[in-house]
Amino acid sequence: MxxxxxxxxxxxxxxxxxxxxxxxxxxxxxxxxxxxxxxxRRKTCKLCSEKVDYVDYKNTKLLLAFIPERAKILPRRMFGTCAPCQRKVRTAILRARQMALIPYSTE
Amino acid sequence: MSQRQYEILFIAEQNLGEPEVDTLTSTVKGFIEKENGTVEKVEKWGKKRLAYPIGKNREGSYVLMIANAPGSSISEVERRMRVTDGILRFLAIRIDAEMKKADRKKTIRGKKESTRRASVREKDRAYEGGAQ
Incomplete structure (x- = not known):
């Protein structure tokens, strides 16, 4: 590379x-x-540094930190989350969206 | 049969009152118990505004259940929930594996922390010993 x-x-x-x-x-x-x-500046994984072991889809407060205005999931390079954490966040967001805890998109 | 822990969250329609939601909860409980499962915890969140309208519903009553049930039974529970009137949406996920992982991580971290602290303490002691 x-x-x-x-x-x-x-x-x-x-x-x-x-x-x-x-x-x-x-x-x-x-x-x-x-x-x-x-x-x-080199970004570090927020979830790793805060020692979040389980990303819960019910914890909308945490998930909303990863969702900008348009409610889209941003790529890893924007947040600097590590790959395992990003995967966890992603699944949690998808679940929360399905249960109408988080919007799919905003107008 | 091995029991697995599941977390079931469902949304009841907005026109249902509290007693109706309670009966709905007990019917879902019945589904789980029929399949040799046990319900560990029921948590009612009450009426919440949905992030987006589902059908004509702008609100919904959320009910969270934590259940222990054999893995083969959950599909049947899901099927029954799908055909039950009054349930807008539901989500059943297995949580025991994830929780175990999280716990393991926590204990590893705790051990690391304690050894670190112990080593620091030892150093402190050595330092104090040297000073005296």
Whole structure:
């Protein structure tokens, strides 16, 4: 995936960095290569950090935090939830929608 | 037969009063008990506004049940609920596996926390011992 970018990135003065550390560091610093080029903070999974073990579809307060105005489920990149958590949230939202606890869409 | 824990939530139509909802609840309870299941808990949420209208209903009475029943029986319970008048919508989900997972996570976390705390305590003790 990053095969295309790596040489160019290394050329920008990242000597002696391991292949693993490179990606992490890059996220903290500004994005190189002229793509994006703005500061981007690394998002962390809200559910993991708050230690929510079971995402309940009845807990609308929690689910509404993941639903913007249009009531659509947003992709993972918007919230930074980890894959297992996003899956849990998704199923919970679908269930809550079916039981009319959460709207499918707003006008 | 192994019993599994299910969570059944159903919405009763808005024109039903409280006594009618109660009878509906007991009929659903009857469905479960007929299939060798037991109802552990019944929780009435009362009349709530629906997030969107279902048919002509803008409101509905929610009833939540937690039941232990064999896995093969739940489809029959669902079928009966589907043909029962007055139930707008229902959702029956199995929760025992999820709960077990959550509990396991919790205990693992608790252990980690306690060991961390213990190690911190030990360090504190060592530090105090050194200071004295």
């Amino acid at each position: 990053s095969d295309m970018e790596t040489p160019e990135y290394r050329g920008r003065g990242g000597e002696g960095r391991g292949p693993g550390g490179e990606r992490g560091e890059r996220k903290d610093k500004e994005k190189g290569g002229g793509k994006g080029g703005f500061f981007r």
